[in-house]
Amino acid sequence: MYLLGIASIVLQTTLVQHLPFVPDLLLILCVYLGIYHRSVGGAAAAFFLGYGLDACSGAPVGMNAFAMSLVFATVSATARQLWLQNPTSVLCMVFLGVVLKTVAVLLLSDFGQMHLMFHATAARHIVWDAVLAMLLTPMVFTLLYRGEPFDYKV
Amino acid sequence: MQRFFYRYRVTLSCSFFLAFSLLLAMVNIRAPYRIDPVGVLVLEVMYFPQLAVTWVGERVGQVWDRYVALRSLRGENEELRLRIEALEKAAQQVTELDSANQRLSELLTLREQLGGTAIAARIIGRSPLAWVRTAVLNKGASHGIAKGMAVVVSSGVVGQVVSTSPHTSRVLLVSDISSAVDILVQRTRVRGIATGAADGGGALKYIERKEDIQIGDTLITSGLDGIFPKGQLLGTVTRVGAQGGHLFQEVEVTLSADLSKVEEVLVVAPGPLQAAE
Numbered sequence: 001m002y003l004l005g006i007a008s009i010v011l012q013t014t015l016v017q018h019l020p021f022v023p024d025l026l027l028i029l030c031v032y033l034g035i036y037h038r039s040v041g042g043a044a045a046a047f048f049l050g051y052g053l054d055a056c057s058g059a060p061v062g063m064n065a066f067a068m069s070l071v072f073a074t075v076s077a078t079a080r081q082l083w084l085q086n087p088t089s090v091l092c093m094v095f096l097g098v099v100l101k102t103v104a105v106l107l108l109s110d111f112g113q114m115h116l117m118f119h120a121t122a123a124r125h126i127v128w129d130a131v132l133a134m135l136l137t138p139m140v141f142t143l144l145y146r147g148e149p150f151d152y153k154v
Numbered sequence: 155m156q157r158f159f160y161r162y163r164v165t166l167s168c169s170f171f172l173a174f175s176l177l178l179a180m181v182n183i184r185a186p187y188r189i190d191p192v193g194v195l196v197l198e199v200m201y202f203p204q205l206a207v208t209w210v211g212e213r214v215g216q217v218w219d220r221y222v223a224l225r226s227l228r229g230e231n232e233e234l235r236l237r238i239e240a241l242e243k244a245a246q247q248v249t250e251l252d253s254a255n256q257r258l259s260e261l262l263t264l265r266e267q268l269g270g271t272a273i274a275a276r277i278i279g280r281s282p283l284a285w286v287r288t289a290v291l292n293k294g295a296s297h298g299i300a301k302g303m304a305v306v307v308s309s310g311v312v313g314q315v316v317s318t319s320p321h322t323s324r325v326l327l328v329s330d331i332s333s334a335v336d337i338l339v340q341r342t343r344v345r346g347i348a349t350g351a352a353d354g355g356g357a358l359k360y361i362e363r364k365e366d367i368q369i370g371d372t373l374i375t376s377g378l379d380g381i382f383p384k385g386q387l388l389g390t391v392t393r394v395g396a397q398g399g400h401l402f403q404e405v406e407v408t409l410s411a412d413l414s415k416v417e418e419v420l421v422v423a424p425g426p427l428q429a430a431e
Contacts, residue, residue: 010203051175062179
């Protein structure tokens with residue numbers, strides 16, 4: 001799973017950047033962890049995914065780590081109460097994840113008194129990021145689920 | 155206690171990571187410099203995978219550019235080929251115009267040198283028979299051309315007008331056997347009659363055996379026949395022979411004007427008879 005996290009960060013920072021629209025692969029991976037790997041390892045993986053993103057992007061350290069941890073916590077708490085292993089629920093969780101991540105980053109940047117234009121730009125892109133992530137979710141989830149060991153599949 | 159931690163391990167770990175990341179974020183946002191103890195390690199770990207993936211991406215992109223994008227080059231290639239054909243055609247036309255311009259400039263210069271009446275005309279037809287060497291001009295009596303007028307170009311004598319119609323003229327070329335032009339050897343001033351030869355060249359008649367004439371001698375019109383202006387170039391002597399018992403030398407001449415390629419000519423009115431030198 002950690003190798004998968006590294007591969008996701010590498011893809012997110014290299015090939016994906018050449019596409020006209022940049023999907024958030026790490027968020028989809030984080031939602032997957034929250035649904036299928038509700039464990040200490042999953043929580044740690046989500047944290048390190050965010051930390052890796054902070055290290056590679058130059059954002060304040062901890063900002064994306066917090067956002068990813070928040071998404072994982074929310075999704076795993078929801079998955080404990082509701083049945084999320086169906087396509088509709090997964091898409092809803094991804095959408096929720098995008099919103100949560102963006103809001104968390106905006107709140108922390110507000111705390112850091114960052115420029116208002118950052119808020120406007122982030123808010124404008126939230127819908128596009130959510131739609132793009134939802135479009136890619138079935139493919140990513142299928143690939144991840146097929147890669148799981150047999151006894152791990154629910 | 156252990157049961158508590160085990161039972162709520164996910165919640166506790168989530169809480170821990172949330173709190174830790176929040177603390178990190180708060181500290182880094184407020185701090186004047188970046189506090190990132192593990193960031194350097196992360197970047198180093200990412201370095202080779204990023205390098206490899208970027209390299210692969212660039213190679214794939216090159217393949218796409220070289221092979222897949224070549225499809226569009228076919229249309230562009232065809233368009234360029236047609237454009238080149240059109241440009242070559244235009245260049246050829248320009249070359250042709252340039253050549254015509256040069257010939258006409260030479261004719262104009264010759265006309266100024268000759269003075270008097272000189273009418274520019276174009277050869278529009280030639281005799282279909284091999285042993286009759288004539289040409290048809292695009293101007294005739296209505297343009298002022300009359301029978302007996304000389305036809306010349308800048309490189310030499312072409313022939314003589316033998317018949318006219320209102321809009322055309324027929325010219326007997328100097329390469330025709332029945333043609334006769336009164337000439338002088340420029341070097342020795344020996345006088346003779348130049349006619350055409352069977353091979354399309356020229357020949358000299360009535361050059362006595364005692365006369366001095368050599369290969370390479372230039373032949374010019376004498377002006378004594380009242381047809382051709384004096385001093386017009388006819389040709390060059392290429393062979394001199396004297397058969398035993400004959401009174402006259404056999405002289406072969408290469409005509410200076412290439413009669414097969416002449417296109418524009420000047421028709422010159424006959425000047426006054428020149429006195430013999």
